[in-house]
Amino acid sequence: MSYINIDAQAQNTYDAIVIGSGISGGWAAKELTGKGLRTLVLERGRDVRHVTDYPSTNMQPWEFEHRNQLKREVREANPIISKCYAFYEGTEQFFVKDAEHPYVQDKPFDWIRGYQVGGKSLMWARQTQRWSDFDFDGPARDGFAVDWPIRYADIAPWYSYVEKFAGISGNKDGIATLPDGEFLPPHEWNCVEKHFQKKVAGKYNDRHVIMGRAAHITKPQPIHFQQGRAQCQHRTICERGCPFGGYFSSNSSTIPWAAKTGKMTLRPNSVVHSIIYDEKKGKATGVRIIDADTKQMQEFYARIIFLNAAALNSNLVLLNSTSNRFQNGLGNDSGVLGKYAAFHNYRAGVSGEYDGDLDSTTDGRRPNSPYIPRFRNVHKQEMGFLRGYAAGFSAGRISRSDQSGVGADLKESLLNPKLGGWHVGSHMMGETIPKETNYLALDPNLKDPFGIPQLKISIAYDDNDDKMVKDYQEQLTEMFTEAGFTNIRVRDSHASPGLDIHEMGGVRMGKDPKTSMLNKWNQLHAVKNVFVTDGACMTSTSTQNPSLTYMALTARAADYAVKEMKKGNM
Amino acid sequence: MAGAVGGLISLPAWANGWTADTVRSTPQLLSRSQDGLLAELVETIIPATDTPGAKGLNVHQFVQKMITDCYPVTAQNTLRNGLDSLDGLAKTAYGNSFAGGDAAQRTALLTQLSQSTDAGQKEFYSLVKGLTVRGYMSSEYVMTNLTHYQFIPGHYYGCVPVAQKNQKTTSQGK
Structure with a gap:
């Protein structure tokens, strides 16, 4: 008997286990297999293979039964996910339905998830802005959360490393708050966006309008061809999956790259229950999963574990990984696990019109837009609120036709639309302050369909966020006015946290094990062979779209982990 | 355009497009005669000229599909009741069934409907017209041949x- 058990155990043993195959898990898989580690990648959802599992990617608009509108029954059964802008007839297959994985909204929170190989990297918005020291310095300077254990210099080479492979388009703008990267050519501006850029530069020394840096291959390099990826074709239906690999996703890039090493075992339909901790060895020895098909629990073993389940689920896994040594969750000596969760404030927007540049228009489509880096509280605290916001901006013209008539006149009018004037718009991306009162916990009673405790999410805006919304609306209105835009309207959607899909924290990095979960290498202070490199690790949120930072932190941590293994320290 | 990038994007079997058969609503929202009347109605809104009209592009089936699957359940009654009252209105307006009128008579009747003070009639008209315009403009024929x-x-x-x-x-x- 024991012989058989040892055999089975050996069969289920790897050098490394990666939990999750989304944007950071894919990078962990690529880096660890690339360094020769036999790596098991556990994914709770189904497999999604590049191209062949993108059923709607080549469908023309008229081929959708409901022209991409959601069916009534889908909308009614899924009030949460139906709020997400990217959830429509052509993308339903990539989003978690509300009943699939229930959670407790202690306060209203729209949890948007993608359970499949590739995770949300299939449907993400592809904005990839670097952090600077103005971001990493934030908590220490302004006295919230805890000091980041790293600075820009620690991560800069890793930004470069992941950017070259992923393919990031952008312009070298030379702005200290938003460092330049390894860019492919930037997307084009239209005339009104250029006009706005010039007007803003003329009035403000410290405000810049730049082209967003985005994970689109505008000019493929040999490294992209080696991945089987080609130039972005400007279809702007990215969230259906891209047959060209024109934008970066785990499915088009890191996962097939890891597979090519022959070192990766990808196991879909594997719902992680917990990480196994061995008290005698003083480290984690493996992972317990529930097979989504058989509902059987199974164990896998490895020397190191990368936890990349996406921010909230990584919290859930650690909270559910209890032992005598760690009764409140793995590595949770400090008691901060699940606390200091934060997100980005996307509530507000500003729109307007412009009656200049009417002799020019645009041609084609652009999967990107200009970006305004944070300009508030950058060099010192100067506003009545902490931190600040970045903003998106874009301008465009649409053709419209008079639809008032009936008959041949209506038909004639529909087929001869008139080019309208310019519309301009902006949305805010505000930093929220991680607080102990914004937390995640296990519900003591409710379980999900796999018998795992449901996650209780208790996250809300505060007064700082409201003040920031007001300032954003005022400042963008002023900037729009300066540019001669008219009919300026501000909005505040009052949407619940979550729809930003930038949830972060709960397993924060820090210098002191008494106040943080992870050290500067994303290693659990108390369990050194467990690394958390997704959004859960974020000490603060700053304003940048976070995925690029997760990629860089993951590659950096994987490099460190393998070096430590070779030194015999794991 | 498709040819320019070669075999990468050749259409797989699951992308055959919508046809009159695939968009037929099940279960049927309308009776055969209501369906025929709706076809005449959408054709009046967007008639055949030197290019096909809404009926020829099966837009009436698209309208039913959307109302059956996507719209609030109340829209189904709005559609049925509206269709059922159409012939009566036509009789009053020009002494014939709706389909029996000429293009001018039918167009005039619809203009009258659009200005109706009866909430149900107005709702019926804007529901059908909105979906007709949408179905026509997003049809393969129009998007391929007319709006490119x-x-x-x-x-x-x-x-x-x-x-x-x-x-x-x-x-x-x-």
Whole structure:
């Protein structure tokens, strides 16, 4: 008997286990297999293979039964996910339905998830802005959360490393708050966006309008061809999956790259229950999963574990990984696990019109837009609120036709639309302050369909966020006015946290094990062979779209982990 | 456009497009005669000229599909009741069934409906008209042949003189 058990155990043993195959898990898989580690990648959802599992990617608009509108029954059964802008007839297959994985909204929170190989990297918005020291310095300077254990210099080479492979388009703008990267050519501006850029530069020394840096291959390099990826074709239906690999996703890039090493075992339909901790060895020895098909629990073993389940689920896994040594969750000596969760404030927007540049228009489509880096509280605290916001901006013209008539006149009018004037718009991306009162916990009673405790999410805006919304609306209105835009309207959607899909924290990095979960290498202070490199690790949120930072932190941590293994320290 | 990038995007079997058969609603929302009447109605809104009209493009089936699957359940009654009252209104207006009127008579009746003070009639009219315009404009025929939809633009040019663009394409087709 024991012989058989040892055999089975050996069969289920790897050098490394990666939990999750989304944007950071894919990078962990690529880096660890690339360094020769036999790596098991556990994914709770189904497999999604590049191209062949993108059923709607080549469908023309008229081929959708409901022209991409959601069916009534889908909308009614899924009030949460139906709020997400990217959830429509052509993308339903990539989003978690509300009943699939229930959670407790202690306060209203729209949890948007993608359970499949590739995770949300299939449907993400592809904005990839670097952090600077103005971001990493934030908590220490302004006295919230805890000091980041790293600075820009620690991560800069890793930004470069992941950017070259992923393919990031952008312009070298030379702005200290938003460092330049390894860019492919930037997307084009239209005339009104250029006009706005010039007007803003003329009035403000410290405000810049730049082209967003985005994970689109505008000019493929040999490294992209080696991945089987080609130039972005400007279809702007990215969230259906891209047959060209024109934008970066785990499915088009890191996962097939890891597979090519022959070192990766990808196991879909594997719902992680917990990480196994061995008290005698003083480290984690493996992972317990529930097979989504058989509902059987199974164990896998490895020397190191990368936890990349996406921010909230990584919290859930650690909270559910209890032992005598760690009764409140793995590595949770400090008691901060699940606390200091934060997100980005996307509530507000500003729109307007412009009656200049009417002799020019645009041609084609652009999967990107200009970006305004944070300009508030950058060099010192100067506003009545902490931190600040970045903003998106874009301008465009649409053709419209008079639809008032009936008959041949209506038909004639529909087929001869008139080019309208310019519309301009902006949305805010505000930093929220991680607080102990914004937390995640296990519900003591409710379980999900796999018998795992449901996650209780208790996250809300505060007064700082409201003040920031007001300032954003005022400042963008002023900037729009300066540019001669008219009919300026501000909005505040009052949407619940979550729809930003930038949830972060709960397993924060820090210098002191008494106040943080992870050290500067994303290693659990108390369990050194467990690394958390997704959004859960974020000490603060700053304003940048976070995925690029997760990629860089993951590659950096994987490099460190393998070096430590070779030194015999794991 | 598809040819320019070769076999990569050849259409797989699951992307055959909507046809009269695939968009037929099940279970049937309308009786055969209501269905025929709706076909005449959408054809009156967007008639055949030197190009097909809404009926020829099966837009009446699209209208039923959307109301059955996507709209609030109440819209189903709005559609049925509206259709059932249409012949009566036509009798009053021009002494014939709706389908029996000529184009001018039918168009005049619809104009009258659009200005109706009866909430149900007005709602029926704007429901059917809105979906007719949408179904027509997003039909394969119109997007391919008339508005020249570009599935794969392959570029974004930011500053194009309007005059130059008008020369290049008759319309952008979005």
